[in-house]
Amino acid sequence: MTLTTYILGIAGSVLSLIVVTELLRRHLLRERHAIWWFIAGILALIVSVFPSTLDWAAALVGVEVPINLVFFVTIAILFFVSLQHSAEVTRLEGKTRTLAENIALQEIRIRALEERVSDHESGL
Amino acid sequence: MASDARKTLIVMPAFNEEASVASVIAEVNSIVPEATVLVVDDGSKDATSARARAAGALVATLPFNLGVGGAMRAGFLYARENGFHNVIQIDSDGQHDPRGVAALLAQLDSADLVLGARFAGEGDYKVHGPRAWAMKALAVSLSKVAGTRLSDTTSGFRASGPAAVELFAEHYPAEYLGDTIEALVIAARADLVIAQVPVAMRPRAGGVPSHNPFKSAAYLGRAVMALVFALVRPRSTFQVRKRQA
Numbered sequence: 001m002t003l004t005t006y007i008l009g010i011a012g013s014v015l016s017l018i019v020v021t022e023l024l025r026r027h028l029l030r031e032r033h034a035i036w037w038f039i040a041g042i043l044a045l046i047v048s049v050f051p052s053t054l055d056w057a058a059a060l061v062g063v064e065v066p067i068n069l070v071f072f073v074t075i076a077i078l079f080f081v082s083l084q085h086s087a088e089v090t091r092l093e094g095k096t097r098t099l100a101e102n103i104a105l106q107e108i109r110i111r112a113l114e115e116r117v118s119d120h121e122s123g124l
Numbered sequence: 125m126a127s128d129a130r131k132t133l134i135v136m137p138a139f140n141e142e143a144s145v146a147s148v149i150a151e152v153n154s155i156v157p158e159a160t161v162l163v164v165d166d167g168s169k170d171a172t173s174a175r176a177r178a179a180g181a182l183v184a185t186l187p188f189n190l191g192v193g194g195a196m197r198a199g200f201l202y203a204r205e206n207g208f209h210n211v212i213q214i215d216s217d218g219q220h221d222p223r224g225v226a227a228l229l230a231q232l233d234s235a236d237l238v239l240g241a242r243f244a245g246e247g248d249y250k251v252h253g254p255r256a257w258a259m260k261a262l263a264v265s266l267s268k269v270a271g272t273r274l275s276d277t278t279s280g281f282r283a284s285g286p287a288a289v290e291l292f293a294e295h296y297p298a299e300y301l302g303d304t305i306e307a308l309v310i311a312a313r314a315d316l317v318i319a320q321v322p323v324a325m326r327p328r329a330g331g332v333p334s335h336n337p338f339k340s341a342a343y344l345g346r347a348v349m350a351l352v353f354a355l356v357r358p359r360s361t362f363q364v365r366k367r368q369a
Contacts, residue, residue, distance in 0.1 A: 097190055097298055101198040104164065104184035105205070 001051065009048030017041040033088075036081045043073065129158040129229060133208040135199030136163045136181075137192050138216035142170040145216045149179040152214065155222040162202055163216065164195040172216075192280065193303035197296035200284070204293040211284045211292075220281040224323035228283035236288045236316035237308075239274060240281030240323035254340035262305065262347055269309055269355070270318040278304045281323055288316055295362040301350040309354035310362045 020037045023029035029037075047054045047070070058066035134152055138145050149161055163176035167189035176183045184198055196213060203211045210232055214220045224240050231238040259278060266277045280303075284292060291314050297306040311318055 097194055097197075100186050100188060100190060100194070101201055104186050104198050105202055108182055108184055108202070 006048070006051075010045070013041055013044035013048050017045060033084070036077055036084070040074075040077050128209065129156055129225075131207070131209040132156075132159040132212060132229065133199065133203045133206075133210070134159050134161045134212045134214055134225070135196060135203075136161065136176075136214050136216040137166055137195035137199070138163050138168065138172045138176065139166040139189060139195075140168045140170050140172060141216040142168070142172045142175050144218045145172055146175045146179040148214070148216050148218050148222075149176060149181045151218075152222045152225075153180065156225050159212070159225070160208070162199055164198050166190060166192070166195040191298050191300070191303070193296055193298040193307070196303055197292065197298070200289055200293040200296055203289050209286045209289070211289050213280055213282050213284075215280050219326055221324050221326055224281060224321075225283075227321045227323065228281075231319050231321050232283055232285045234317070235319035236285045237311045237318045238283040238285075239276065239279050239308075239318070239320040240283075241274070241276035241320040242279055242281075242323065242325040254337050255343065258340055258344035258347060261344070262351070265351060266305065266308055270312045272318055272320070274308075274318070274320050276320070277308060279323075280304070281325075287314075290364055291316065291362070294364060297354075299350070301347055305347060305350045306354040309351065310357075313355075313359070314362060314364075 016037070020029065020034055020041055024031065024034050054066045054069065058064075058069045061069065063069045063072070134156070136145070136148065136152075145163060149163065152159070152161055161181040163172070163181045163183045165173040165176065165183060165185040167186050173183050173185045182202075184202060186195065186198065190198075199213070200211055202208075210229065212225055212228060214222065214225075220240065228238045228240055259276070263275050263277050267274045278301075288311060291311065292307065295310055297303060297310070299306070308318065
């Protein structure tokens with residue numbers, strides 16, 4: 001590993017952590033969605049600062065080529081993030097459904113009230 | 125009495141049915157004049173709402189399409205909020221003969237959910253091939269779940285009594301096939317009494333039932349999935365919350 005790739009790895013992980021923190025700070029990302037990106041960023045930072053931790057972790061779980069462990073963890077995290085998003089979309093659909101029903105039922109009430117008001121006014 | 129027609133709300137989910145909705149409302153009004161008709165316009169792009177209103181029905185217009193299940197839950201909610209005891213679902217395309225309403229209502233005296241079955245001897249509705257096998261297999265397994273013999277589980281012509289209205293106002297599934305299969309399973313698992321009565325069915329105004337084998341296979345697959353997940357759903361997802369008076 002050259003010094004350039006070492007710095008590139010650190011810069012990349014620091015940048016991703018900064019972006020996540022900044023989005024959180026500006027309320028553009030909710031904490032429950034940020035958690036996976038935080039975990040990913042911190043893991044990337046640890047591995048890029050201390051590359052030996054990757055070799056140690058790979059040996060620990062019996063992965064022969066350490067980079068494969070990186071791929072595995074990366075895919076796992078992305079998998080869970082997109083699963084979480086699917087679940088979130090389902091929840092949001094449920095909420096919009098409830099709102100749509102409420103709007104339709106309120107419309108009936110408003111219409112009935114308007115009719116009563118106009119009857120009342122014409123009776124005056 | 126549970127099956128009082130005056131306390132009955134007839135819900136007609138309608139999606140782009142401007143051609144037929146007014147005549148169906150008129151027919152329902154002439155056959156069951158005591159009942160209130162609510163058309164749930166499921167995000168139609170045409171004049172369904174205006175035609176239905178002109179025909180004298182109450183109209184709930186959903187801002188976008190939710191599917192039959194979504195439209196029906198709005199109907200159940202309206203019934204619950206406005207003191208209706210029973211809800212009867214009728215298609216707005218004229219497929220269901222409103223003369224069946226009396227039979228459905230009568231059966232509500234002894235059941236919470238009554239299906240109008242198309243194959244039970246009345247009328248001349250027929251389906252052939254793989255789709256018929258799929259519907260048959262569904263009917264057999266759902267009969268087991270419901271604890272009574274059901275021959276037509278995908279019928280959209282059905283009546284719900286007070287207990288079912290209370291349940292469905294909160295938990296009527298919006299998913300594909302949810303309004304037919306899953307709603308039945310939820311009712312059975314909530315210990316509601318399910319029954320069926322034979323009703324005559326008229327041919328659909330537009331189109332014929334699909335007999336494409338691939339579509340039938342997809343239909344069966346989705347139906348099985350809907351059934352299996354409805355059976356393994358945790359009870360907490362369809363419990364009726366106690367409401368404050």
